[in-house]
Amino acid sequence: MSKILLLLLSLLLSIHGFSQNIEYEIYYENDSCSIGPAKFIRGHNGDVVGIIGKAPIYDSLKLYKPMVFVIDEIGDTSSVWLDKQDTAVMYTEITLIHGYEPGYYLSGMGYDLNTKDQPEWFTIFTRMDSNYNIVWERCFRFDHTYWAYTYKAETLYDGSLMFCCNPGVYTDFFIFHLSSNGDSLSYHYFNGIESGRIWDITEGHQTYQYSLYSNGSYDPPGYISCTRLTIDSNFSIVDYSYLPEWLSPPLSAKKLPDNDFVLCGSTDIYYPGIDPKYYISGYRINSSGNIGNEVFLTNPDTISRAGEDTGIDFYDPSQIYLGGTHNFQGLWGQNPSWIVISKLDDTLGIIYEKYLGGDEVYTLRSVVATDDGGVLLIGSQREFGTEPYFRDSFFIKLDSTSGPVTIPDESELQLKEVLLYPNPGRNTLSIRTALKGSSFTLFDIKSIPVFNCKLENLVTTITVDHVRAGQYYYVIQDQNRIIESGKWIKSK
Incomplete structure (x- = not known):
């Protein structure tokens, strides 16, 4: 039987203003169906609105019962089913229409x-x-296969819709322009060196140009890059610029008021003979394509991936949210994964970095900055040992404050605000936390301290050559409060 489980969590703060509230958790669950969220956005009147698809667990490549799912400012929900008799429909894109x-x-x-x-x-x-x-x-049959079919859409200033699609497994793409009344206005097909998989679209402020964020367009020989394509009002490519090196999909972007844009993706760094490094990355880039600021989240020895639909968002440009999945498992993985969310200032300086989950397999789909300064995290989760599409949807709202989060008894979520790596380790131990000024203490199995230090930087790396191989325990404290504790193993 389908159910919506809503946990409205009002936390009593041990120190007023010190802790951050989880304002609510919503889980949309069904024991016999796969419940998969698609894209969510900030809607009208302070709501957050998006799409959920429901399907039998063993047929979930064809999610055929969609709904529009709405969450208001206090966590109350409503929905509108969009399923049709004798017809399967799968919506994955939603865009906001302003105006009269x-x-x-x-x-x-x-x-x-x-x-x-x-x-x-x-x-x-x-x-x-x-x-x-x-x-x-309106329904259209374009002349292409729908397998591995991906697309993005953007509402333009005149209320019309730009639809950008990669047909099938190809990197060719087309742009379809639809009027506000649903009339077909134009169709443009791109192949050859221009072709690439399109991950996001933004429109220039008070301009008639648009940016497409592509993986594969104008690739240098032997190299796959990410590129920003500039197209004019006739949907012709008039310029392009390469995005940062090592950047890979999923990509999402958003324009800032000064015509800069913020961009997020996954950064995977590979050099021969060196262990690869994985990050969730964010960039502030000016209109000329130059990087002004950059930020990298998570520890580099664990696969991390930016939010699948929207990994970066803001309501106030001085408070930018960047998120994704840490220890990403894909469809088949059976290890614990985490939702990572970071709050950044307008120079992409980290205000906080938090990891929620760890008890199941999580995948973050959308990061939505809310009108009250908080953030809503939307994605899917599944229990260990279950089939890939045996999943539910989660919605977790954090308020606008920036202190440590206290997880109450009603919640099954785990929380990390500190990453230790590598674990096991041999020569060095790195501690990553945005809680600068906290203290780190390493204890042996007899509870005798063997090392202590202040964590003054985002990443503190210490040499542990002098520490004997074996099992150790660590405690991290902030203002006399234990933030995190755990086990660390020194390899031989």
């Missing part, structure tokens, strides 16, 4: 259930008003 007729565009794909053995896929566009009533729907 506010609302939303939804885009996705579907097929006639009567052709399930050899489905004849179509692309669907739905316009909803701000009360989630359907205004119109």
Whole structure:
């Protein structure tokens, strides 16, 4: 039986203003179905709105019962089912419409259930008003395969919709322009050196140019890069610039008021003979393509991946949220993973960096900055030992404060605000935490301190050559409060 479990968590703070609140946790669960969230955005009237797909567990490549899921400012939820008789529909994109007729565009794909053995896929566009009533729907059959089909959409200033699609497994892409009334305006196809997989779209402030964030366009020989394509109002490519080295998808971007933009992705660094390094990365880049600021999250010896749909967002440009999945497991992995979220200032300086989860397999889909200065984290989770699509949806809201989070008894979440690596380790031990000024103490199995230091930097690396091989315990304290404790192993 389907259920929505809502934990409204009002935390009593041991020191007023010291701790950060988890304002609510919402879990949308069903023991017989896969509940998969797609993209979520900040909606009208302070709501957060997005798409959830529901399907039988063993048929989840074709999620065919979609809903628009709405969360208001206090965590109350409502939903509008968009399923159709005899038709499977899977929406994955939602964009906001401003102006005198506010609302939303939804885009996705579907097929006639009567052709399930050899489905004849179509692309669907739905316009909803701000009360989630359907205004119109349009279906198109583009001349391409729908396998490995990916797309992004953006509402333009005139209320029309830009739809950018990579058909099938190819890096060729097309742009489809749809009017606010659902009329087809233009279609443009790109292949050859221009082709690449498009991960996000932004529109220039008060300009008639748009930016597409691509993986594969204008690649130098023998090298796969990420590129920002600039297109004009006729949807012709007029310029391009390479994005930072080692950057890889998923990519998401957002324009700042001064026409800079913030960009996030996964940074995977490979050099021959050296262990690879993995980060969730964020950049502030000016309109000329020059990097102004950059930030890298997580420890580099564990695979991490930026948010699948939206990894970076802000409501106030001085408070930027960047997130993803730490110890990313993909579809088949069975190890604990974590939701990582960081709050940054306008120079991408880290205000906090937190890791939530660890009790199941988590994947972060969307980071949504809320009107009150907090952040809503949306994604999927599944229990260890279950099939890939045996998953539920989670929604976790953190308030706008920046102190340590206290996890109450009602929650099953674990929390980390400190990363120790490598573990096991041999010559050095690195401690990563945004809680600068906290203290680190390492104890042997007899509880005798063997090392103590203040953590004044984001990453503190200490030499442990003098420490004998074996098992040790550590405690990290901040203002006489134990923030984290755990086990560390010194290798021989």
